[in-house]
Structure formats: structure tokens, C-alpha cells
Amino acid sequence: MLQKMYDWVDERLDITPMWRDIADHEVPEHVNPAHHFSAFVYCFGGLTFFITVIQILSGMFLSMYYVPDIINAYESVYYLQNEVAFGVIVRGMHHWGASLVIVMMFLHTLRVFFQGAYKKPRELNWVVGVMIFGVMLGLGFTGYLLPWDMKALFATKVGLEIAQTVPVIGPALKTLLAGDATIIGAQTLTRFFAIHVFFLPGALLGLMGAHFIMIRKQGISGPL
Amino acid sequence: MAKKDDVSRRQFLNYTLTGVGGFMAAGMLLPMVRFAIDPIMKEGAKQDMVPVVEVSKVTEKPQRFTFEIEQKDGWYESKVTQAAWVYKDKNGDIVALSPICKHLGCTVDWAASPAHPNQFYCPCHGGRYEKDGTNIKGTPPLAPLDVYKKEVKDGKLYLGQAVPQ
Numbered sequence: 370m371l372q373k374m375y376d377w378v379d380e381r382l383d384i385t386p387m388w389r390d391i392a393d394h395e396v397p398e399h400v401n402p403a404h405h406f407s408a409f410v411y412c413f414g415g416l417t418f419f420i421t422v423i424q425i426l427s428g429m430f431l432s433m434y435y436v437p438d439i440i441n442a443y444e445s446v447y448y449l450q451n452e453v454a455f456g457v458i459v460r461g462m463h464h465w466g467a468s469l470v471i472v473m474m475f476l477h478t479l480r481v482f483f484q485g486a487y488k489k490p491r492e493l494n495w496v497v498g499v500m501i502f503g504v505m506l507g508l509g510f511t512g513y514l515l516p517w518d519m520k521a522l523f524a525t526k527v528g529l530e531i532a533q534t535v536p537v538i539g540p541a542l543k544t545l546l547a548g549d550a551t552i553i554g555a556q557t558l559t560r561f562f563a564i565h566v567f568f569l570p571g572a573l574l575g576l577m578g579a580h581f582i583m584i585r586k587q588g589i590s591g592p593l
Numbered sequence: 594m595a596k597k598d599d600v601s602r603r604q605f606l607n608y609t610l611t612g613v614g615g616f617m618a619a620g621m622l623l624p625m626v627r628f629a630i631d632p633i634m635k636e637g638a639k640q641d642m643v644p645v646v647e648v649s650k651v652t653e654k655p656q657r658f659t660f661e662i663e664q665k666d667g668w669y670e671s672k673v674t675q676a677a678w679v680y681k682d683k684n685g686d687i688v689a690l691s692p693i694c695k696h697l698g699c700t701v702d703w704a705a706s707p708a709h710p711n712q713f714y715c716p717c718h719g720g721r722y723e724k725d726g727t728n729i730k731g732t733p734p735l736a737p738l739d740v741y742k743k744e745v746k747d748g749k750l751y752l753g754q755a756v757p758q
């Protein structure tokens with residue numbers, strides 16, 4: 370049945386070469402943990418991606434209940450965590466995943482660094498990786514404000530003060546992020562929400578696409 | 594020696610990978626899906642009986658009375674106003690009808706159509722109902738108006754949830 374459906378589409382659109390190109394390639398021996406156990410270090414990139422998928426999925430589901438409004442934000446998070454079935458688990462996935470994704474990304478970066486895998490011809494992928502790192506930190510920073518509790522508010526206060534210390538553009542940057550020169554309030558929350566769920570995930574998907582296309586094109590770096 | 598229905602190494606690996614992958618995907622998606630469908634799994638909130646009007650004020654002609662109920666909408670609690678068409682029927686029993694049209698939910702009014710002075714009339718698509726709420730054949734609504742659960746205590750009419758007749 371499935372085979373028939375596949376054949377029907379394939380006959381018309383010739384999709385086999387497309388997915389072959391994406392999925393069907395050899396895994397070299399030196400990156401296969403079945404051959405050398407130490408090759409598990411090659412898993413961290415994939416694990417970063419896996420957790421990013423969890424973040425995107427759990428985030429989409431959280432925003433079914435969450436409202437980015439200073440009166441209702443805290444109540445809506447409280448409600449989705451305590452009164453919606455599996456709320457603790459879905460929020461927990463997003464909450465713990467946010468930290469875990471940073472850990473995985475960091476381990477992946479360490480592997481690339483210590484193996485020298487960033488060297489020619491892979492310099493550009495290192496640059497894209499650093500941009501992904503920045504976007505991830507941005508997601509963590511903007512997401513942290515969303516529950517609108519005391520911890521969220523004061524962490525953001527501190528983060529914005531840090532932004533303000535940037536030479537020359539600091540004060541303008543802070544106002545741009547907070548939506549107001551002095552208040553951290555209604556406008557800050559809606560901005561952070563928009564950045565957290567639209568702008569940064571969009572940038573992240575684009576960067577990850579570039580990251581993976583380059584890997585596909587250049588192949589994984591050779592054994593040490 | 595491979596027999597015809599032996600499982601090849603490739604097939605075996607495909608099955609285990611699909612199985613393990615499917616199990617992991619399910620473990621990830623199940624909580625999220627249950628989370629998303631929570632509104633259809635939750636029981637509707639029970640509605641308290643609310644005092645609406647003195648029984649002595651109820652006439653044979655339907656009158657519209659409003660009353661406030663506590664509504665809990667997720668994390669948002671508020672008071673909302675509801676309306677009822679209330680009258681005494683021939684036996685002196687009190688009838689309290691919901692004004693919500695059973696066609697597509699507009700609000701009906703008593704005797705609002707000059708051509709039908711003894712009927713409820715819905716302005717949206719011309720739905721009409723008898724005084725007892727029965728829908729009139731040939732007009733859009735397919736069911737009679739809902740009736741409120743009612744109770745008389747200390748000379749006052751209390752109304753609860755509106756239920757289908």
C-alpha cells in the first residue's frame with residue numbers, strides 16, 4: 370500500500386534521486402561509534418538538532434495557551450502547567466531543553482574546535498555555527514522573560530543593563546530591545562515574545578539550512 | 594541458507610530502527626498532543642443556580658430578564674451577563690427559555706416580527722419559534738429553544754444551565 374503510493378508519486382515526480390541525495394550516503398568508519406567508541410563525539414551536532422526540534426515543537430504547543438501580556442502571562446503559564454493535562458511535561462521539555470540545547474551545542478563546538486574541523490575548506494561553516502550560537506543565546510534570553518515572574522523580570526533587567534554597556538549604541542540598543550527607554554513592561558514582553566517565537570526561530574531555520582547544505586557538500590572532515 | 598520468508602539483515606535493521614524511532618517520536622509527541630486536545634477532554638464546568646427575578650414579577654407574556662454568572666475561561670475569570678425569556682404558562686408553571694437561536698446562534702426576540710406577534714423571532718435568517726420554544730417548520734432552526742434549569746426558593750426564580758428541550 371505505502372509502496373504503491375510511493376511508486377505513484379515517484380512515477381510522476383521522480384522523487385527517488387531527491388531523497389537519495391539527502392539521506393543515502395555512506396557514514397565513514399571514523400565517525401561510526403560502532404567501530405571506534407570515541408566517535409560518539411560526532412553525535413553532538415545531531416543531538417543539538419534533535420533538541421532544537423523538541424524546542425520548536427514544544428514551543429508551538431505552549432503558545433496554544435501562553436499569552437504575551439503583562440496581566441495574563443503569568444496566569445496563563447500557571448494554568449497551562451497546573452491545569453492542562455501533561456502541562457508540566459510539555460513546559461518541562463521546553464524549560465529543560467532550553468538548557469540542554471546550549472550544552473549540546475557547546476559540546477559540538479568543542480569537538481569541532483579540538484579536531485580542527487573548522488580549517489579550510491570549512492571556515493564558512495564555523496562562521497555560520499557561531500551565528501547559530503548567538504541565535505540560541507538570544508532565544509534563551511528572550512524566552513526567559515516570557516513567564517513574567519520575578520526571576521524573569523530581574524534577569525531581563527540585568528540582561529538589558531548589560532546591553533546598555535555596549536559602546537556608543539548601548540542606550541539605543543536597550544530601548545530598542547525593551548520597547549521603552551525606562552520601563553520594562555508591556556512593550557518589552559510583546560517584543561521579546563515576537564523575537565522569541567518568530568524572528569529568532571526564522572533566523573535559526575535559515576542558518577541551520579545553510580549549515581547542513583555545507584556539510585552535505587563538503588562531507589564530514591576526515592579522521593585525525 | 595536463507596529461506597523464502599527469512600528476514601534479511603537489512604530488513605531487520607529497518608524494522609528495529611523504525612520501531613525504536615517510532616517509539617521515541619511517540620514518547621515526544623504524545624504529551625504534546627494530549628496537551629493540545631485538553632479542551633475536548635475537560636468536563637464542562639457546572640453552573641450554579643443564580644437568582645434572577647421575583648416570581649411575582651413573572652407574567653403570562655414572555656419578558657426578558659438578565660442575570661450574571663461567574664465564568665472561568667482558562668486562566669481568565671469574569672462575570673458574564675446571560676438573558677432568559679421567562680413567562681407563566683396556562684397551568685401557572687414558570688418557563689425560562691434561552692434566547693440563543695438553534696439555527697446558528699443569533700439572539701431571538703419575542704414578537705419582534707410584526708407579522709408574527711406571538712412568536713420568538715430571530716433577525717439573522719428569519720427563524721421563528723412558538724411561545725413554548727418549539728421551532729416552526731419551514732424556518733431555518735431545526736430544534737426548539739433550550740430551557741434553563743430552574744428552581745423557586747423564597748419567592749425567587751433561580752436559573753442554572755440551559756439544556757436542550
Ligand code: HEM
Nearest residue numbers: 424425428429431432435464467508509512513515566570
Ligand atoms: C519556534 C521555536 C520556539 C517557540 C514557538 C517557543 C515558545 C515559547 C513560549 C510560548 C514560552 C513561554 C512558556 C513558558 O515559559 O513555559 C517559551 C519559553 C521559553 N523558551 Fe521558547 N520557544 C521556541 C524556541 C526556543 C529555543 C530554541 C529556546 C532555547 C535556546 C527557547 C528558550 C525558552 C526559555 C528559556 C523559556 C522560559 C521557559 C521557562 O521558564 O519555563 N525557546 N518559549
Ligand code: FES
Nearest residue numbers: 694696697715720
Ligand atoms: S441564526 Fe437564527 S435564524 Fe439563523
